[in-house]
Amino acid sequence: MKTRYWIGMVVALWMLSPMCVSAQTGAEEVKKEQTVTPVEQIFRTQPYLQRPIGDEITICWETNVPVVAWVEYGKDGKLDQKKYLYADGQMICNNTRHHFRLDGLEAGETYSYRVCSREITLYQPYKKEFGNTAYSDVHTFTLPTKETTDFTALLFNDLHSQFKTMDLFADVIQKQGIAYDFVIFNGDCIDDVDEEARAIEILNHLNALADASDKPCFFLRGNHEIRGAYSIEMRQLFDYIDETTYGAFSWGDTRFVTLDCGEDKPDSTWVYYGLNDFEQFRKDQVDFLKEELASEAFKSAQRHILVHHIPIYSTRKVHYNPCFDLWNPLLQSAPFDVSLNAHWHHFTYYPAQEAGNPFPVVIGGGYKPEDAYMMVLRKQGEQLTLQVLATDGSEKLKLEL
Numbered sequence: 120m121k122t123r124y125w126i127g128m129v130v131a132l133w134m135l136s137p138m139c140v141s142a143q144t145g146a147e148e149v150k151k152e153q154t155v156t157p158v159e160q161i162f163r164t165q166p167y168l169q170r171p172i173g174d175e176i177t178i179c180w181e182t183n184v185p186v187v188a189w190v191e192y193g194k195d196g197k198l199d200q201k202k203y204l205y206a207d208g209q210m211i212c213n214n215t216r217h218h219f220r221l222d223g224l225e226a227g228e229t230y231s232y233r234v235c236s237r238e239i240t241l242y243q244p245y246k247k248e249f250g251n252t253a254y255s256d257v258h259t260f261t262l263p264t265k266e267t268t269d270f271t272a273l274l275f276n277d278l279h280s281q282f283k284t285m286d287l288f289a290d291v292i293q294k295q296g297i298a299y300d301f302v303i304f305n306g307d308c309i310d311d312v313d314e315e316a317r318a319i320e321i322l323n324h325l326n327a328l329a330d331a332s333d334k335p336c337f338f339l340r341g342n343h344e345i346r347g348a349y350s351i352e353m354r355q356l357f358d359y360i361d362e363t364t365y366g367a368f369s370w371g372d373t374r375f376v377t378l379d380c381g382e383d384k385p386d387s388t389w390v391y392y393g394l395n396d397f398e399q400f401r402k403d404q405v406d407f408l409k410e411e412l413a414s415e416a417f418k419s420a421q422r423h424i425l426v427h428h429i430p431i432y433s434t435r436k437v438h439y440n441p442c443f444d445l446w447n448p449l450l451q452s453a454p455f456d457v458s459l460n461a462h463w464h465h466f467t468y469y470p471a472q473e474a475g476n477p478f479p480v481v482i483g484g485g486y487k488p489e490d491a492y493m494m495v496l497r498k499q500g501e502q503l504t505l506q507v508l509a510t511d512g513s514e515k516l517k518l519e520l
């Protein structure tokens with residue numbers, strides 16, 4: 120009993136001694152040093168532009184650590200406006216996913232912006248601590264006006280996470296000096312992803328290909344974006360038009376309609392384990408298409424482009440083609456100038472009527488460098504052209520539409 124008493128006394132006295140205080144402080148210092156992230160490790164992605172509709176655009180980025188996030192932006196090369204996000208008075212912070220919708224912008228004006236992230240190392244009820252602040256480079260974007268007649272769009276499809284093919288296309292863009300306004304990824308580009316880290320890795324590569332900090336991107340869903348453990352969460356990386364994977368947007372006087380065919384086999388196929396209902400989803404798009412075709416935005420547009428992943432017109436036997444049955448009756452009388460498709464991994468061009476298609480259909484290639492193709496859709500005044508380029512930069516097809 121006596122021994123225990125003396126041991127207790129010695130421990131208590133040591134706890135009060137300067138040596139112990141110094142040891143505790145040292146431990147805290149070490150702990151704090153470990154939790155502050157080096158500034159160059161704060162960003163997980165560079166900013167990428169999404170949903171450039173009307174006078175609004177979304178700037179997305181991810182951080183590796185929880186932060187206070189804000190965007191600095193302005194016209195004429197200035198960054199004189201600052202935007203934080205609040206929900207019911209409380210700043211949305213201490214998070215890692217950042218989607219900032221800028222509104223009230225002037226179409227036709229070039230805006231500069233950078234994204235900023237200050238690490239939060241401690242977020243307690245009565246105590247907050249902060250680490251370093253990371254700033255992205257300054258980037259620019261320009262929203263089209265309703266009168267804009269000229270644009271260039273790039274389309275990629277079925278890249279299937281192949282970095283080599285992406286890099287070859289990046290070389291083509293650079294060597295040929297192709298200037299463009301926005302990019303559409305027409306499905307199967309981020310494929311069968313199991314976890315977020317892999318999705319981000321592929322997204323970063325696609326964003327680099329598209330220069331997505333300066334050029335808005337539309338990520339359409341192919342059937343392979345629907346597969347893999349992370350596929351349901353993956354939609355959170357994007358800001359979809361009307362929060363759905365199909366939609367429509369105008370770029371100046373041209374209307375783009377983007378549809379989503381869903382999976383390429385019936386919902387009852389055993390590999391889906393009864394977890395899909397694309398039958399209803401495709402029917403929903405019949406209603407959407409009817410509304411869109413009757414809309415003022417569609418009717419007043421000078422040109423009309425249809426984009427979807429799985430082709431619905433074909434000269435070869437297709438075993439499962441539910442979108443044809445549902446959408447073809449509406450498409451037969453719709454004034455589209457061209458339909459741009461993907462999925463077959465085999466470049467195909469159908470002039471109008473060749474496969475029952477009321478407008479020309481161009482289907483992109485696959486992911487191997489030898490059969491991959493990118494599309495360059497250019498409008499200058501009333502002239503609309505589609506150029507299809509191989510990974511070595513050679514021209515596969517050029518159409519005057």
Ligand SMILES: [Fe+2]
Nearest residue numbers: 277307462464
């Ligand atoms: Fe594919």
Ligand SMILES: [Fe+2]
Nearest residue numbers: 307341342462
């Ligand atoms: Fe596909």
